[in-house]
Amino acid sequence: MTQAQAKVNKAPAKTAITPTRAENFPEWYQGVIKAADLSENSPVRGCMVIKPYGYALWENIQRALDDKIKAVGVQNAYFPLLIPLSFISREAEHIDGFAKECAVVTHHRLEKGPKGNLIPSPDAELEEPFIIRPTSETIIGDSMAKWIQSYRDLPLLLNQWANVMRWEMRPRMFLRTTEFLWQEGHNAFATKQEAIDDMMKMLHVYNDVYENYLAIGGIMGEKTSDERFPGADNSITIEAMMQDGKALQACTSHNLGQHFAKSFNIQYQGTDGQMHTCHTTSWGFSTRSVGGLIMSHADDDGMVMPPKIAPHQVSIIPIVKDDGAAVIAHCQKLAARLKEKGIRVHLDASDARSSDKMWSAIKKGVPLRVEIGQREMDEGNLTHIRRDLGRDSKTTVGENEFIGTVQAVLDAMQADMLKRSRDFTRGNIHEMKTLADVDAFFKGDGVGFCKVDTNLTMNDPEGFKKLKSEHAISHRCMPFEDEGRKVLLGKSY
Amino acid sequence: MTQAQAKVNKAPAKTAITPTRAENFPEWYQGVIKAADLSENSPVRGCMVIKPYGYALWENIQRALDDKIKAVGVQNAYFPLLIPLSFISREAEHIDGFAKECAVVTHHRLEKGPKGNLIPSPDAELEEPFIIRPTSETIIGDSMAKWIQSYRDLPLLLNQWANVMRWEMRPRMFLRTTEFLWQEGHNAFATKQEAIDDMMKMLHVYNDVYENYLAIGGIMGEKTSDERFPGADNSITIEAMMQDGKALQACTSHNLGQHFAKSFNIQYQGTDGQMHTCHTTSWGFSTRSVGGLIMSHADDDGMVMPPKIAPHQVSIIPIVKDDGAAVIAHCQKLAARLKEKGIRVHLDASDARSSDKMWSAIKKGVPLRVEIGQREMDEGNLTHIRRDLGRDSKTTVGENEFIGTVQAVLDAMQADMLKRSRDFTRGNIHEMKTLADVDAFFKGDGVGFCKVDTNLTMNDPEGFKKLKSEHAISHRCMPFEDEGRKVLLGKSY
Known part of the structure; x- marks a missing residue:
């Protein structure tokens, strides 16, 4: 038991998460993840399991970002997980920055060992080992060199949704895991100015998603040279301020200049008939964003989900004692009406106690909780509570009125969350x-x-x-x- | 040069793809992939690069299948890429079937070697090596054991979209690649009958996607014991007949009985208060389906895409000579109208020759080609040609009429393709x-x-x-x- 836990255990806890933010921010963070059922540690050191509720959140973020990436003309593609060692050796700065801590594949077969256990087969040692991609500039650069012949092939705008791996000695769920999920964009241009403009454009795409979906108002800016991506001319970033005042590098966009293009011969024949070296960019956004979301919005009772990306936007909780069949049937009809309006609704029809259902919705950060008991049903009413405002926002309204205003209530919560994030950041x-x-x-x-x-x-x-x-x-x-x-x-x- | 190519080179080619299906089916297959720009070999032996057009196709298949998987109550999640060696040793039959050819991670760091090149750091050898998942029954089983406590936690229905790796000695693009993309479903139940029903239900989900999206009418059936998944009680499959009469195992669904549940202690407390072992299923659908799509529908002029999953459903080709600005502007308006109707439309406004644009759309298998020249524009008409029927289906209609009927034309093509696939399969x-x-x-x-x-x-x-x-x-x-x-x-x- 840690000190913070011991302290908390003395007095009865008044919050769903112990320790609280004020008591121990890093432990509170782990507590929220657990209480909200987002992810957990796996048997593979440094790698996490993203649980269904956490993955649904990631899918919503992913969908929002993917739509915006496609809207600016970038095409998705898929490149190999494994990268030949010789590839990462080609760009000198890149090696120094990335090659150190990574998973190395040395064999392609197992066999029964002397003790009967499985061992890498000595006959199947690879001539050239591979690493599991820590990022894909090199292997995508190799394809770009083949795909780009003339100025007609430019710009070439590519994105990949993938898992990547960087061996972490001090892993933390979502923030720093050995394996993580992300998208990595890799674009090629004829001119330096286009690459600079693209780097900036893609950061603004990210900022749009951060502000309007994750409700995080971070600070966009340029990295100083000591913090640049290995092999980049410029790196730009969104630095988001967490509730403890620390920064999270929320995503980055890089102008790689001609470094990778030279190392991988990414060239085009210009209108002048001559060969020219391309200018490339790369830009990435990962499951780290979920860590940022938690540390920006969650409170001492658990997660608070921005409505636009919440797996469940509304949770309906039937308040029933013995025979709740009629109330549950009534709630099912309400759920169907909300679904029809495009609301992601969750009806908790389990046989858990009403207060447990309520706390489950709170800890999971469901934006709007709807409670309906026998009396509300008889009166055609329901009670709703906004997760971010708590019981102060408790409102009883007619069901039809609710159907008409639910989207506006969610939109207001989304806007308030962004405002709070911006104000907190600017204020500190x-x-x-x-x-x-x-x-x-x-x-x-x-x-x-x-x-x-x-x-x-x-x-x-x-x-x-x-x-x-x-x-x-x-x-x-x-x-x-x-x-x-x-x-x-x-x-x- | 192969014999087939030599023969073709003598006479002028009458088809876009050489050799033809009749001449050399396997080479024709590679030719279609190249001509349609779907994928290409990568510098990592056995692994392919899925190019943007091929990946867009996969995304459409994925979206259709994902929606159906979610509709039956399965939740997506994400589990580690790496699997501890001890895990795959636990289920005896499973080892025999899978453990042999796989990528083995033995080190977690690189360093500069004696020759200045990068080598796996001898200080960073892993105590227990990992394999890159060839499939995830074991690591998901480990989580299931934690997540399932009582009958209330059942059924547990999980799906993962992931890359997996099985070292291939004779790789073929899409059909058999060392790394491939897939979804793998893993469900757990209280009773044997539920597991059997689930295995069957998920195969029917696949069949729905195969028939109604990929337009492939395969044969559903049970595997004989010699062809079962290692560690399964029953395996069921869709066997699709390719145009050369060979079978493609299009997807499989397995009843794993209690084998994995016993190996990984997946147990629940029943209503009787006793502990019971679960029954599990697993079911997978991969990028292999794209290979099946090609060998089912493509012809000697290239790919033929079923409209429902085609990256471009309609390709508009302006037939212009010198100044085509007015015709192109007209085509842009048409493209916008089609897009508004939810049609995935591609306007080829490049400066390529009209015949090259036409052939590009043919080779890529775009279901409906629309040609518009100055005269058509002046008359408010357009000409459209169905990819599967060729020039016999050439029809000139008014633009408004086309807008009204385009979805019906695409639907008819989709239905015809399924009928042809079914008839061919049943007829052979x-x-x-x-x-x-x-x-x-x-x-x-x-x-x-x-x-x-x-x-x-x-x-x-x-x-x-x-x-x-x-x-x-x-x-x-x-x-x-x-x-x-x-x-x-x-x-x-």
């Missing part, structure tokens, strides 16, 4: 004049990011290095809104 | 009385399946074994319609 960015101020801020357990002149850390690399190691902070990004003159400093996940 | 099943008849049939290059009394091969194992090795035939299935009394024999992919 502290402009500072000196590195000493930054030092004092983090010494005093300040919550949020510090914003300083970019040249402050750039001109005093030794001073910044000291700050960095002392407080485990880093350059998060140079916000676009400050046009590169300012940089955000913060702790991060 | 030959009932026979003796194994000598079967021998004579395959000696004479007979096309299709032989149907014999089940006891004919069962009671003469030696005779059947000889036939099997001589003609490379096998038990395909015992069709449901014959209630186990008959078995189909055929060559297969």
Whole structure:
């Protein structure tokens, strides 16, 4: 038992999740995942199992993002899971950044060993080992080189939904897992400017999804050189502020310049008849976003789902004691009416106690809870409660009125969640004049990011290095809104 | 150059694909994939790259199947890519069937080797190697054991969309690749009968997708014991007949009995308060289906896509010479009108020659080709041609009339394709009385399946074994319609 748990166990818990955010944020995070039934650790160290409710959430995020990616003309495709070692050796910076911690496939067959157990067959050792893709710039670059012949083939806009693997020594569910799910986009262009514009365009696609689906108002900006993707000319990012004030790098978009294009011979014949090297970008968004969602919106009673991506938007809870058949039948009709209106509705017709059903919906973060008992049914009424506002939002209305307004209630909750996220983030960015101020801020357990002149850390690399190691902070990004003159400093996940 | 190619090269080709089906079916198959731009070999032996047009096709199949899987109450989830060696050792028959040819992960880090190249780091050898999942019964079984406590948790219905890997020595695109994409369903039940019913239900879900989306009318039946999934009590299948008369095992559904449940302790507490072992099923459908689609429907001019899953249902080809701006603008308006009606439309506004555009649409198998030149435009007309019927179906109609009837034209094509597939399959099943008849049939290059009394091969194992090795035939299935009394024999992919 941890200290926080011990403390909580003394006094009766008033919240569904113990410890609370204030008591122990990292343990609270694990508690929410468990209570909401999103995922769990697997027997493969560092890899998680995404449970049905968590996967339904990911599918909703995925669908929203996929539609937007396709809307800007990008095509999905699929490339091999395995990458030949020689491929990752080709781009020098890329090796340094990625090649270290990865799963290496060395054999292609098993056989019975001397003790009767299975062992990799010594006869089936691969001449050249493969790694499981940590990212696919190299293997997609190899295809791009074949697919691009002339300027007519450009731009080439590709996306892949895939699992990738980076061996993690300190895994945390969703945030940092050895295997994770993501999309990785890889685009090729004739000119430098098009690549820069594309990098920016795709980050705005991400921001659209973050703001309008995940209700997270992060800060878009450029990475400083020390935080760039290995092999990129520029990396841009959305840095989202979690409720503990730490940053989550929510997604990134990179202008790879001509580095990969040169290493993989991605060339085109121009209108001038000459061969030219392409400019490429890459951009990724992963299941990490679910971690960001939890740390942005969940509270001490569990998950809070933004309505647009919630697996269940409405949970109907029949309040029944002995024979609840009539109330349940009534609730089924209501569920059917809501479904017809395109609402994702869940009817909890299990034989659990009403209060357990209620708490289950709360912990799972269902945006709108609808309670119907015998009396409500007889009166044609129902009671609904917004997850983010709790019992203060308890409203009893006629069923027909509810059907007419339910979408508006969900939309209002979605908008309120974004506003809270934006306000919290903006409210916890502290402009500072000196590195000493930054030092004092983090010494005093300040919550949020510090914003300083970019040249402050750039001109005093030794001073910044000291700050960095002392407080485990880093350059998060140079916000676009400050046009590169300012940089955000913060702790991060 | 192969013989078939040499022969074709002498006479000018009259078909877009050389060799033709009659000349060399396996080479024709590769030719169609190339001409339709569906996939290509990758630098990783045995693994393919699924190109955007091929992937769009897979996404349409996937969407149709996913909707139906969800409609019967199955939930999607995600389990680790890697499987501990100890897991696959637990179910004895399963090892024999699967463990042999698979990718083995032995290290989790790379380092610079003595020659400066990257090598698996000797310090980072895994204590227990992992295999990349060839299928996930074992690792999902491990989770099921945790998730199922009482009868209230049953049935547990899970599905996973994933990549899997089985090392292939003789890979063929889509049909047999080292890495492939699929869904694998894994359900758990309290009783034997429920598992048997579920196995059957999921095969019917597949058959619905095969018939009504892929327009393939295969034969549903039970596998004989020699063809069962390793570790199953029963396996059932859809065997689809390809245009060369060979069978493709199009998908399978298994009743795993209590084998995996016992190995992984998947138990529930019954209403009687006692612990009972569950009964499980598994069922899979993969990118192999795309291979079946090609070999069922494509012709000597390339792919023929069933309208319901075609990436482009209608291809609009402006027939223009010099300044085609007005015709192209007109076609854009038509494309917008079709899109509004929910038709997946592709406008080929490239600067390629009209005949090249036409051939591109033919090779890619676009169901309906629409041609519009200056005269058609002036008259408010257009000409359309069905891919499966060719120029005989050429029809000139008014644009408004076309908008009103296009869905019906596509539906008719979809229905005709299914009818042809069914008729071909049923027309090439030959009932026979003796194994000598079967021998004579395959000696004479007979096309299709032989149907014999089940006891004919069962009671003469030696005779059947000889036939099997001589003609490379096998038990395909015992069709449901014959209630186990008959078995189909055929060559297969």
